[in-house]
Amino acid sequence: MRLELGHVLIKDVQFGSETKIENGVLFVNKEELVKLISEDEHLASVDVEIAKPGESIRITPVKDVVEPRVKVEGPGGIFPGVLSKVQTVGTGKTNVLKGCAVMTTGKIVGFQEGIVDMTGPAAEYTPFSQTNNVVLICEPVEGLKQHDHEKAVRFAGFKAAAYLAESAKTLTPDTVEVFETLPLLEGISRYPDLPKVGYVLMLQTQGLLHDTYVYGVDAKQIVPTLIYPTEIMDGAIVSGNCVSACDKNTTYHQINNPVIHDLYNQHGKTINFVGVIITNENVYLADKERSSDWTAKIAEYLGLDGVIISQEGFGNPDTDLVMNCRKIEEKTIKTVIITDEYAGRDGSSQSLADADVAADAVVTGGNANEILVLPPMDKVIGSLEYIDTIAGGFDGSLGEDGTITIEIQAITGATNEMGFNKMSAKGF
Numbered sequence: 001m002r003l004e005l006g007h008v009l010i011k012d013v014q015f016g017s018e019t020k021i022e023n024g025v026l027f028v029n030k031e032e033l034v035k036l037i038s039e040d041e042h043l044a045s046v047d048v049e050i051a052k053p054g055e056s057i058r059i060t061p062v063k064d065v066v067e068p069r070v071k072v073e074g075p076g077g078i079f080p081g082v083l084s085k086v087q088t089v090g091t092g093k094t095n096v097l098k099g100c101a102v103m104t105t106g107k108i109v110g111f112q113e114g115i116v117d118m119t120g121p122a123a124e125y126t127p128f129s130q131t132n133n134v135v136l137i138c139e140p141v142e143g144l145k146q147h148d149h150e151k152a153v154r155f156a157g158f159k160a161a162a163y164l165a166e167s168a169k170t171l172t173p174d175t176v177e178v179f180e181t182l183p184l185l186e187g188i189s190r191y192p193d194l195p196k197v198g199y200v201l202m203l204q205t206q207g208l209l210h211d212t213y214v215y216g217v218d219a220k221q222i223v224p225t226l227i228y229p230t231e232i233m234d235g236a237i238v239s240g241n242c243v244s245a246c247d248k249n250t251t252y253h254q255i256n257n258p259v260i261h262d263l264y265n266q267h268g269k270t271i272n273f274v275g276v277i278i279t280n281e282n283v284y285l286a287d288k289e290r291s292s293d294w295t296a297k298i299a300e301y302l303g304l305d306g307v308i309i310s311q312e313g314f315g316n317p318d319t320d321l322v323m324n325c326r327k328i329e330e331k332t333i334k335t336v337i338i339t340d341e342y343a344g345r346d347g348s349s350q351s352l353a354d355a356d357v358a359a360d361a362v363v364t365g366g367n368a369n370e371i372l373v374l375p376p377m378d379k380v381i382g383s384l385e386y387i388d389t390i391a392g393g394f395d396g397s398l399g400e401d402g403t404i405t406i407e408i409q410a411i412t413g414a415t416n417e418m419g420f421n422k423m424s425a426k427g428f
Helices: 030-037 121-125 146-168 184-190 229-233 251-255 258-266 285-301 316-329
Strands: 002-009 012-015 020-022 025-028 043-051 057-062 069-073 092-098 100-105 114-117 132-140 175-180 196-203 210-214 225-227 237-241 272-280 306-310 334-341 362-367 371-374 379-382 404-407
Touching (some): 002 229, 012 043, 012 132, 020 146, 025 146, 030 043, 030 132, 030 146, 043 146, 057 100, 069 146, 092 146, 100 146, 114 121, 121 371, 132 146, 146 237, 175 229, 184 272, 196 285, 196 316, 225 229, 229 258, 229 272, 237 251, 258 272, 272 285, 285 316, 306 316, 316 334
Parallel strands (some): 012 025, 057 379, 100 132, 196 272, 196 306, 334 362
Antiparallel strands (some): 002 175, 020 025, 043 132, 057 114, 069 092, 210 237, 371 404
């Protein structure tokens, strides 16, 4: 599969009478966008705000973040099985509004939702303080069940992203990146002297409001399988979960997966990047055993020499992570795992809920329990009502003057387990 990603660079976002892009500025017709999102009967009200880097703005509780993309050439459309027909994507040309994101907020769905500050100390922990954000404030109708509320807001983000991206469909991109993965035998024979490396992408699927979708299918229902990396760039995998904000893989993270980008960067130079194995994270032991067995089996079948494994979430998923690592290592395939840590506020507690001697090559996204004090912002998009109860908050987190004392797990993307962050640690 060969995919061209055309980057249309967005330097600024403003409201205007027409949704269009001119000279790097995205103009948004607010009334038109609100009307589109308000078509969902599950939403009582919809509003749209803009938040730019450096502004004294706090957005919370953040649910999902989506990068606008539009299919320009090739089969299928963006977010197949969700917004577009179920058709294999990952080839042709796709334009991206680079530097722009759609963010959703409003009444809290689940307690594991986050904070994005556009300036101040928290801004250093999230990549979304550096994007020009179109923020949807979606309030549900009274009495709406949690899963219907989550779905309504999730689809609002996707529809808004698709709506904005249409403005770039006929534009000439500022830059173009090309990604290609050849059919298996051809790809392996192309670089016979380089180590064959694969990527095991673990998807959050552990219970209500812990969902990830593959071509519109809840990944709870899948067994581990192969997917072309470029399919992921075209929106084949989207977020639908409420895991802790710091290590949640938003839809933005999925379509911009840095592990995939880094592996492509080294493909044909130091490694032969064979492809991606997707697997789920399970609640019951039998399901964990099944998925980890299949994941190791596929890695062996592909003849891989090395595997990178990333997880999403913490605690229970640590067991799936370690199972995948151990069983792949037992196939004499070297592994590196990417995770984050919940090591207590002083860093002295056990970092993961599970461990094994096979997990001897680890990349960490940092300790999510560390405390951070956030100064008040001039403007809040969403509500501060939930600060004391979101994951990472506690009774008294929100001060009377708007100051927030909180664990960094409440900051969206702070310890992301794809490595889409600035934090880590070095072992000696």
